[in-house]
Amino acid sequence: MSKTKTSYFCQNCGAESVKWQGKCPSCNEWNTLVEEIVTKTSKTGFTRSSADGKNAKAIPIGEIGQQEQSRLAIYDGELSRVLGGGIVPGSLVLFGGEPGIGKSTLMLQLALMLKGFKVIYVSGEESEQQIRMRAERIGITNEQCFILTETNTQNILQQLQQLQAGLVIIDSIQTLHTSTIESSPGSVSQVRECAAELLRYAKESGTPVFIIGHITKEGSLAGPKVLEHMVDTVLQFEGDRNHVYRLLRTTKNRFGSTNELGIYEMQGNGLREVRNPSEILITQRESATSGVAIAASMEGNRPLLIETQALVSSAAYGTPQRSSTGYDLRRLNMLLAVLEKRCGFRLGIKDVFLNIAGGIKVEDPGIDLALVCAILSSNEEIPLSQHITFAGEVGLTGEIRPVTRIEQRIAEAEKLGFKKIYISAYNKKGMNASSHSIEVVSVSKMEDLFQKLFS
Ligand code: TYD
Ligand code: MG
Secondary structure, three states: OOOOOOEEEEOOOOOEEEOOOEEEOOOOOOOOEEEEEEEOOOOOOOOOOOOOOOOOOOOOOOOOOOOOOOOOOOOOOHHHHHOOEOOOOOOOEEEEEEOOOOHHHHHHHHHHHHHHOOEEEOOOOOOOOHHHHHHHHHHHOOOOOOEEOOEHHHHHHHHHHHOOEEEEEEEOHHOEEEEOOOOOOOOOOHHHHHHHHHHHHHHHOOOOOEEOOOOOOOEOOOOOOOHHHHEEEEEEOOOOOOOEEEEEEEEEOOOOOOOOEEEEEEOOOOOOOOOHHHHHHHHHHHOOOOEEEEEEEEOEEEEEEEEEEEEEOOOOOOOOOOOEOOOHHHHHHHHHHHHHHOOOOOOEEEEEEEEHHHHHHOOOHHHHHHHHHHHHHHHHHHHHHHHOEEEEEEEOOEEEOOOOHHHHHHHHHOOOOEEEEEHHHHHHHOOHHHHHHOOOEEEOEEEEEEEHHHH
């Protein structure tokens, strides 16, 4: 029997250390080293060394045979686009998201929708019956979809070899354990070794493998960062669990752009692709209401018209409150300071609440202008027309700064029937505004915009 040996692993970067230290010497994070049992029977690590005696030789890049990598076409248009156009054979994809967001649902849906080859869904979290029930809820039947409830990677790999599946889904990496290491499932060394074994399988057999991974409270994928380095693609599933919309993003993609965005709606029978997100994110109202402005925003490569809502009221209690949903609170405070200092609005004594409709989180600075207009509209109690939209960033001096991909934003607004779009004067330079049926108004300062809108 091998002697039990322990080692300390950083939960953040996965670095190994022989003794405990307060600070990880490799990533400088504090209190991240945790003792784990390791019994090394084989060498760990994910390097693909040629242990079989064949030494790899360097060859000129031009002489490498161009092997047409035919991607697996999938029926899920959103996922396909986010992956860069289908699934690359032999790729390892890490799929992360908070608990209950719908990771298992999306992956099972993918497994059920694929036709023509075997798909194996390995679950260490749910029983066969539970998965069956979920599949019934989704309402798709597929004879070629196999379910395996197993957590030992050696057994899983054996089954995979037997089944010769065309796609493998692992739910989730934190429940797996390998017999080569003794520490408990979910620990850094286990997660890393299991992922390394799956990586080896994917590359050797050419089978694409999807791994579901949990997310920690801080929002990063639980388990070491090395996991993200090992895989080819990292997908993130985000959204507010209490809302129906879910956003699918890539934070890393070796086979495509990381700018793509997929949007889903959680329904009673699974996740439905949302093809026209802008139309859903804007509430159709009978009459205009104050405190609402529409932003022509971009999420990655995708133009999105988003409704921003603000409520400004006199502070009922001593300290005014600022609260924001779906938008960075610090940035809101900055915008309020700009309005106070540069434009003379006394918002310091007011409560300000902000909300991005649909429960989505926006990081695009181009949404600033709409937010400021929503705040002013609520403050002045003057509704804005429902047919206007905004795209611009607000700078510290109250200037309206240009935003990226302005043409795409304008085109989307035009498509949705907006009559007018306010953009930065810098964006308008060199643009052929007459080619649009929508009126493009350029503004350079907050004061000008205020004059144009509210007087
Ligand atoms: P799940 O896929 O289990 O999340 P994860 O694997 O990321 O933890 O999704 C769980 C939620 O999805 C659950 O709260 C119920 C909801 N749901 C639906 O609304 N409709 C459905 O058809 C399914 C299968 C789940
Ligand atoms: Mg799950």
